[in-house]
Amino acid sequence: MNHSSFRRLPSIERLLQSLEAAGDLGRHPRRLVVACAREAVDRARRRLAEMPGSGAANVETLLVETRALLAERAAPSLARAINATGVVLHTNLGRAPLPEAARRAVADVAGYAVLEIDAATGIRGSRQAHVAGLLRELTGAEEGLAVNNNAAAVLLSLTALARGRDVIVSRGELVEIGGSFRMPDIMAAGGCRLVEVGTTNKTYLHDYEAALGPETALLVKVHRSNFALRGFVHDVEAAELAILGQRAGVPVLFDMGSGAFVDLTARGLPAEPTVASAVAAGVDVITASGDKLLGGPQAGLIVGRREPLARIRAHPLARAMRIDKLDLAALEATLRIYRDPERAWEEIPVLRLLARDIAALEAEARELAARAAEALGDTAEVEAVRTTSEAGGGALPGAELVSWAVAVRPRTGGPEIWDRRLRRHRPAVFARIADERLLLDVRTLDRSDVEPLIEALRAAAQPSTPPSV
Numbered sequence: 001m002n003h004s005s006f007r008r009l010p011s012i013e014r015l016l017q018s019l020e021a022a023g024d025l026g027r028h029p030r031r032l033v034v035a036c037a038r039e040a041v042d043r044a045r046r047r048l049a050e051m052p053g054s055g056a057a058n059v060e061t062l063l064v065e066t067r068a069l070l071a072e073r074a075a076p077s078l079a080r081a082i083n084a085t086g087v088v089l090h091t092n093l094g095r096a097p098l099p100e101a102a103r104r105a106v107a108d109v110a111g112y113a114v115l116e117i118d119a120a121t122g123i124r125g126s127r128q129a130h131v132a133g134l135l136r137e138l139t140g141a142e143e144g145l146a147v148n149n150n151a152a153a154v155l156l157s158l159t160a161l162a163r164g165r166d167v168i169v170s171r172g173e174l175v176e177i178g179g180s181f182r183m184p185d186i187m188a189a190g191g192c193r194l195v196e197v198g199t200t201n202k203t204y205l206h207d208y209e210a211a212l213g214p215e216t217a218l219l220v221k222v223h224r225s226n227f228a229l230r231g232f233v234h235d236v237e238a239a240e241l242a243i244l245g246q247r248a249g250v251p252v253l254f255d256m257g258s259g260a261f262v263d264l265t266a267r268g269l270p271a272e273p274t275v276a277s278a279v280a281a282g283v284d285v286i287t288a289s290g291d292k293l294l295g296g297p298q299a300g301l302i303v304g305r306r307e308p309l310a311r312i313r314a315h316p317l318a319r320a321m322r323i324d325k326l327d328l329a330a331l332e333a334t335l336r337i338y339r340d341p342e343r344a345w346e347e348i349p350v351l352r353l354l355a356r357d358i359a360a361l362e363a364e365a366r367e368l369a370a371r372a373a374e375a376l377g378d379t380a381e382v383e384a385v386r387t388t389s390e391a392g393g394g395a396l397p398g399a400e401l402v403s404w405a406v407a408v409r410p411r412t413g414g415p416e417i418w419d420r421r422l423r424r425h426r427p428a429v430f431a432r433i434a435d436e437r438l439l440l441d442v443r444t445l446d447r448s449d450v451e452p453l454i455e456a457l458r459a460a461a462q463p464s465t466p467p468s469v
């Protein structure tokens, strides 16, 4: 190893003097500058250890590297992203993009707000009052409640209604949603005894009927919101189960998951049961997510009959799972839009993106491809291509939405390297890789994404960021 190269590497003190002279210490907290300077020197030392012939970095290089690290660390970590994956409900990118009205509502209540107080009388009230009426109005249910998310809605309902007793559920509906939400585990966490009936592919009403006993507290139906069963299949409809429940005096809980509030087939999308249809079918308790097909904030909705809802609301766990004011404001604003379903298709981004017109998508992809080709010059081949995207996030399983994308084939670097550069750009851009090309699906792009996206592509083609180890 060449020790003299290591000795030629500037010291942290020397680097800090240069940063001080250049005014960087005035712009950032000293601790942060010191940490970044130290990291820049460490990286240079590691590079030298790996490639002894490469020569020691000078102060100028280390200054550039320290500033790049400072820019990265000083910026917020949870920041906006550009979703060019075409996946409308992308869990890792925040699921549902909020409607404008919901964004305004969040900003409006960020300070003090009339959260749990009646402004007219000054009497303490419930935060649920802001959405309970809307949930009743929109679903036809007797009562409505919002909690932190749907996982909480299910766990709370099971605990409040069936702790220490039997819960009957079909083997075909013991699903896993995301890594940590598995129906049998949630049942166990709620202290319920799981009674499985039927088989993976077929469950009949008489299977549930035969399992009923004195210890039965609940009949549970779970919507298959992230996979599809095809072929030799039989399920029991919510309405049939509701009739059985009424006859036996046992309440029925339906975990709908994606929970649509409008008929999706009206815009040519695959059928998805609506919350109102489950209420009309006589289901006692329905749970659904606020940020899947509803297109609002993270929330869990519980609607249904007065009596079981009162027990759920009064359970001590309800306090631990309560919705915060920002989400509640966004939820109220989102629900208000549904008073006019036509408006919902226009103003709820999730619905608008799912129902996008294929000709418009093609036109946008061609326009974006032209802009990208101009920006990228001879660094990449660019063309508009037809592709398919998915709803994602546990909604419309198996449904392929025809879409359009801009395909970028880099002449140097390869799509993985460009993909990484796009993700490290601010705002970060998320794309797909297929057939050695980067695919930028226009379905999930907003008009306001175009300029920063072109900028990110330009930066990916001409990286100026220093090498990292």
Ligand SMILES: *Cc1c(COP(=O)(O)O)cnc(C)c1O
Pocket (backbone or CB within 6 Å): 149, 150, 151, 152, 154, 177, 181, 222, 223, 224, 225, 226, 255, 256, 257, 258, 288, 289, 290, 291, 299, 300, 393, 394
């Ligand atoms: C998505 C989903 C859940 C979990 O909902 P979160 O809002 O993500 O907590 C539970 N059950 C079903 C059927 C789902 O689709």
